[in-house]
Amino acid sequence: MDTLIVGGGTAGCVLAARLSEDPCHTVCLLEAGPVWATAARMPSALLDATRMPIDAGAPWLRTYPVTLAMDEAGHAIDGNIVRGSVLGGSGAVNGSYFVRATAADFAAWSRELGRSTTWTFDSVLPVYQRLERDLDFGDRPGHGRTGPMPVHRPAEPVPLSLEFAAACTASNIPAIADLNALPGSGPANGFGPVPCNIEDGMRVSTGSAYLLPVMFRPNLTVAGGMRVTRIRFHGTRAVGVDYVRDGESGTAWADRIVVCAGAIESASLLQRSGIGPARHLRALDIPVLHSAPVGAGFTDHLEIGIDYRLGREIPMPNAVALEYVSILDDIELRPYTVSFTPGDYRLGVALMRPHSTGVLRLRSTDPAAPPFIEHRYLSAEHDRIRLTDAAAAAIELLRRIPSARVRNPLPDAAGSDANMWLRANLATSQHLSGTCRMGTADDERAVVDERCAVYGVIGLSVVDLSIVPVALSRGPQATTVLIAERAAEFLAA
Ligand SMILES: Cc1cc2nc3c(=O)[nH]c(=O)nc-3n(C[C@H](O)[C@H](O)[C@H](O)COP(=O)(O)OP(=O)(O)OC[C@H]3O[C@@H](n4cnc5c(N)ncnc54)[C@H](O)[C@@H]3O)c2cc1C
Structure with a gap:
C-alpha cells in the first residue's frame, strides 16, 4: 500500500477519495465501525436528517465518559460524549450544521504558523468553494456549486424557528441570509438560517458524498x-x-500512515504508539518514541442550556435540530427545534472561543479502554463572565417570544451564584478539537507541522479535527472536510 488511512470518518473519507484519484496510488482505509458499499444499504436512521441517531447503544456510536468541569467544592461534574464510529464518522450522526470558519479564525490559525500562508483565509477559500455544492447561493462570489457536499438552508422553518427569528428582528439583531458569505459582504453579527449538509431531507456525510x-x-x-x-x-x-x-x-503494512481517527482516537492512538507526553507514557510502561504534547490543551464549544416553556400549543413538525442561529462575536445562540424534556424547549448559549482548555490522557494501554478526558470547562474566569452576560442577553431575547417562560432563570446576583447556575446548566457541543495541534517546529505545544506531518517521526500524518491549533468560531464539520481536502493536496504532491 502507498497510503494507509486509519479511520473512515469525516476527514478519512475525503482523503481516501482524493488520494485514490491517482490510479497509480494505492490507498487502504481501515474503519473501526460498520461500512456499507452503497448509500442504499445504510440504515435509514443515519440518513434521516430530522433526528440525530445517537441513542444509547446505537451500533454506530462510541461513548466516552468525560469530566466537563469541577464544581465549587472541587467535585467532578461528569458526563458522556459520543462519536460516530461508522463510515462517515461523526458526520454520519451529527446535527448537519455545515458552516465555514471565519476569516478571523484562519488569521489566528496562521499566527500560530509564523509567516506561513498555508492556512490563511485566502488560501483556504478555494478549498471551501471546491468542497461544496451550495444549492441556495452556489452562483454567488466565494461559493461553489459543483462540489461533493450539498449545502442547503431550511426552506420552510418550523414555527419555533420563525418565532426566534421574529424575536431577533424585534431586538434589532440584523438578518444574515448566508452564514457562509464572504467576509465583509454583510453583517458579521446577526441571525440567520443554518447551512446544512442535507439533500432531499437526507443527511449527507463525507462517506456518502465522497467515498x-x-x-x-x-x-x-x-x-x-x-x-x-x-x-x-x-x-x-x-x-x-x-x-x-x-x-x-x-498487521497491515504501508509506505505511510495517515491517522484520521478523530480528535479523541487519533490522540489516543499516537499515545499508545509512543508519541505523547513522555512522563505519562512511561507511567503506563509505553516505550517513548517521541515526546510530544499529544492530548494537551484541547478546546471544545461549551454550551449553557436555557430551558423555557410556551404558555400555548405550537406545532412541532419534524425538522433538523437547529434551523436558525444568532451570532454575537464569540457567542452562538441555538434555538433547538427538538424538545430535550417533554414540554420544554431549549435555547443553547455556546461560547465559541473559550479560554478554558482540556486534556486527554490514556487510562491504560488497553485499546478498548476510553481515555481520560477532562474538558475543564469554565476554569477560565473570562469564560464564566462571558457566558453569564450572554445568558442574560439570551433570556432577554426569549422575552420577545410571546408567552415564553424561562424554567431555569439566571440568579440575580453575579459571582458564585451565577457560577453555580452555569455549572448546573452546562453541556457540550461535542466539537472537541486540537489534541494534536499544528504549529511551528519550535512551538512546544505543536504535534504536527503545517502540512499535517507528525514531528519527530517519518511517514506519519494526522488529518482530522485534532490538528486545529485555535478554537474555531463556528461548528467544525465543514472545516474538517476542508482540512482533509487541503491535506490531500500535500499528500498527493
Ligand atoms: C452528536 C454530534 C453532533 C455534532 N453536530 C455537529 C454539527 O451539527 N455541525 C458541526 O459542524 N459539527 C458537529 N459535530 C462535530 C463534527 O461532526 C466533528 O467534529 C467532525 O465530524 C469530526 O471529524 P473527524 O474526521 O475529526 O472525526 P470523525 O468524523 O469522528 O471520524 C473518526 C473516524 O475514525 C474511526 N476510528 C476511530 N478510531 C479508530 C481506530 N482505532 N481504528 C480505525 N478507525 C477508527 C471512527 O470510527 C470514525 O469513523 C457533531 C459531533 C457529534 C458527535
Whole structure:
C-alpha cells in the first residue's frame, strides 16, 4: 500500500477519495465501525436528517465518559460524549450544521504558523468553494456549486424557528441570509438560517458524498470493523499498523500512515504508539518514541442550556435540530427545534472561543479502554463572565417570544451564584478539537507541522479535527472536510 488511512470518518473519507484519484496510488482505509458499499444499504436512521441517531447503544456510536468541569467544592461534574464510529464518522450522526470558519479564525490559525500562508483565509477559500455544492447561493462570489457536499438552508422553518427569528428582528439583531458569505459582504453579527449538509431531507456525510461513489476503484480498499490498536515503526519511520477485527489481530503494512481517527482516537492512538507526553507514557510502561504534547490543551464549544416553556400549543413538525442561529462575536445562540424534556424547549448559549482548555490522557494501554478526558470547562474566569452576560442577553431575547417562560432563570446576583447556575446548566457541543495541534517546529505545544506531518517521526500524518491549533468560531464539520481536502493536496504532491 502507498497510503494507509486509519479511520473512515469525516476527514478519512475525503482523503481516501482524493488520494485514490491517482490510479497509480494505492490507498487502504481501515474503519473501526460498520461500512456499507452503497448509500442504499445504510440504515435509514443515519440518513434521516430530522433526528440525530445517537441513542444509547446505537451500533454506530462510541461513548466516552468525560469530566466537563469541577464544581465549587472541587467535585467532578461528569458526563458522556459520543462519536460516530461508522463510515462517515461523526458526520454520519451529527446535527448537519455545515458552516465555514471565519476569516478571523484562519488569521489566528496562521499566527500560530509564523509567516506561513498555508492556512490563511485566502488560501483556504478555494478549498471551501471546491468542497461544496451550495444549492441556495452556489452562483454567488466565494461559493461553489459543483462540489461533493450539498449545502442547503431550511426552506420552510418550523414555527419555533420563525418565532426566534421574529424575536431577533424585534431586538434589532440584523438578518444574515448566508452564514457562509464572504467576509465583509454583510453583517458579521446577526441571525440567520443554518447551512446544512442535507439533500432531499437526507443527511449527507463525507462517506456518502465522497467515498461511496468511488468504492469501485481498483486502487482503493475500504475495510470496516477494523480497529487499529497501534502504529508500527522501523526506527522512527511509520511502516504499518496493528489492528483487531472480530477478536483476531493482524498487521497491515504501508509506505505511510495517515491517522484520521478523530480528535479523541487519533490522540489516543499516537499515545499508545509512543508519541505523547513522555512522563505519562512511561507511567503506563509505553516505550517513548517521541515526546510530544499529544492530548494537551484541547478546546471544545461549551454550551449553557436555557430551558423555557410556551404558555400555548405550537406545532412541532419534524425538522433538523437547529434551523436558525444568532451570532454575537464569540457567542452562538441555538434555538433547538427538538424538545430535550417533554414540554420544554431549549435555547443553547455556546461560547465559541473559550479560554478554558482540556486534556486527554490514556487510562491504560488497553485499546478498548476510553481515555481520560477532562474538558475543564469554565476554569477560565473570562469564560464564566462571558457566558453569564450572554445568558442574560439570551433570556432577554426569549422575552420577545410571546408567552415564553424561562424554567431555569439566571440568579440575580453575579459571582458564585451565577457560577453555580452555569455549572448546573452546562453541556457540550461535542466539537472537541486540537489534541494534536499544528504549529511551528519550535512551538512546544505543536504535534504536527503545517502540512499535517507528525514531528519527530517519518511517514506519519494526522488529518482530522485534532490538528486545529485555535478554537474555531463556528461548528467544525465543514472545516474538517476542508482540512482533509487541503491535506490531500500535500499528500498527493
Ligand atoms: C452528536 C454530534 C453532533 C455534532 N453536530 C455537529 C454539527 O451539527 N455541525 C458541526 O459542524 N459539527 C458537529 N459535530 C462535530 C463534527 O461532526 C466533528 O467534529 C467532525 O465530524 C469530526 O471529524 P473527524 O474526521 O475529526 O472525526 P470523525 O468524523 O469522528 O471520524 C473518526 C473516524 O475514525 C474511526 N476510528 C476511530 N478510531 C479508530 C481506530 N482505532 N481504528 C480505525 N478507525 C477508527 C471512527 O470510527 C470514525 O469513523 C457533531 C459531533 C457529534 C458527535
